[in-house]
Amino acid sequence: MNKKLVDAINKQLNFEFESAHVYLAMQNFFAERSLSGFENWFAIQYKEEISHAEKFMGYLKTRGGKIVITGFGNPENEFKSVLEVLETSLNHEKEVTRRINELMDLAMELNDHASANFLQWYVDEQVEEEDNFNKLIDQVKLVKDAGLYMLDKELASRVFVPIPKK
C-alpha cells in the first residue's frame, strides 16, 4: 500500500478517536443535566466513532499498513445550550466529511481501487451523520417553539382574582 495513503488513513483513524472524545464530553454534558435520552444518544455516537476508528485499523491490518496511534487535543466540555451542542456536532461532522472526501481523492489519484471501495462506506456514512444532526437540530427548534406555545397557553389561562375588600 502507498505510504502516503497509509499515513492519511492513520491520521483519519486517530481523528475518529478524537471524534469519539468530542461526543463523550457531550454525553456527560447531558448526563449532568439529567437529560438521559440525549445522554444515551451521544453514548451511542461515541461508540460509533470508536467503531469507525476500529474499521480503519482492521483495513490497515488487512493491507499490511502500519497502524500508528497518536494523541489529540481536548474536546469542548462547556456549552450554552442543547442547540449549541448539536450545531457544534454538525460542524464537526462536516469537517469529517471534508477529510473523508480528501482521503477518497487520494485513493483515486493513486489508483488504489480497493481503498476507494473501502472508503465508499465512510462517504455514505457521512451522509447519514450529517442528516442525523440536521434532523436533531430541526427537532430541537420545533420542540422549543412548542414549549413556548404551551407556556403561552398556560399564561393565557391566568385570571384576575380581586382581593376581598374587607
Ligand code: OFO
Ligand atoms: Fe461521526 O463520523 Fe466517524 O467517520
